[in-house]
Amino acid sequence: MGAQERLQHLFAHDRSDPLFSSQLTMPQLKILLLLYRMGDTSGRELAGLLGVSLATMSGMVDRLVAHDLVTRAEDAHDRRVRRITLSGHGAEMIGKIITAGLEKQARLLRRLSPEELRAVHDGLHAMVRVAAEEAEEAAAAEPVA
Numbered sequence: 001m002g003a004q005e006r007l008q009h010l011f012a013h014d015r016s017d018p019l020f021s022s023q024l025t026m027p028q029l030k031i032l033l034l035l036y037r038m039g040d041t042s043g044r045e046l047a048g049l050l051g052v053s054l055a056t057m058s059g060m061v062d063r064l065v066a067h068d069l070v071t072r073a074e075d076a077h078d079r080r081v082r083r084i085t086l087s088g089h090g091a092e093m094i095g096k097i098i099t100a101g102l103e104k105q106a107r108l109l110r111r112l113s114p115e116e117l118r119a120v121h122d123g124l125h126a127m128v129r130v131a132a133e134e135a136e137e138a139a140a141a142e143p144v145a
Contacts, residue, residue: 031061
């Protein structure tokens, strides 16, 4: 864990760059990350997840729509419900924030010996496997709506 923490600190500048240049407020960033994770979502769901009123959520979404980061559309099954989705621009912005530092990581990996690369490869694949197992377990434990 110590090595992972040190690596995170060494990557901090590269990872923070797209975040700080985005001009997003923390609540806006949270909305975009939730939409990235959950896909299209109702304003009521987002308000509940962020612990804000529906009116507050509506104002935040209005600003995100104005900046072409999300779209708002009528629910196909209930015209009273508005579904909020990442726009192409919003998905691109969140993608850059999430994957920031990949170029630096690739550059560092090219400096490793074949044996070191194999060890990193095997270790990362083991971490992905157990993370996927844990995600499946968490999804199975979630109540069905």
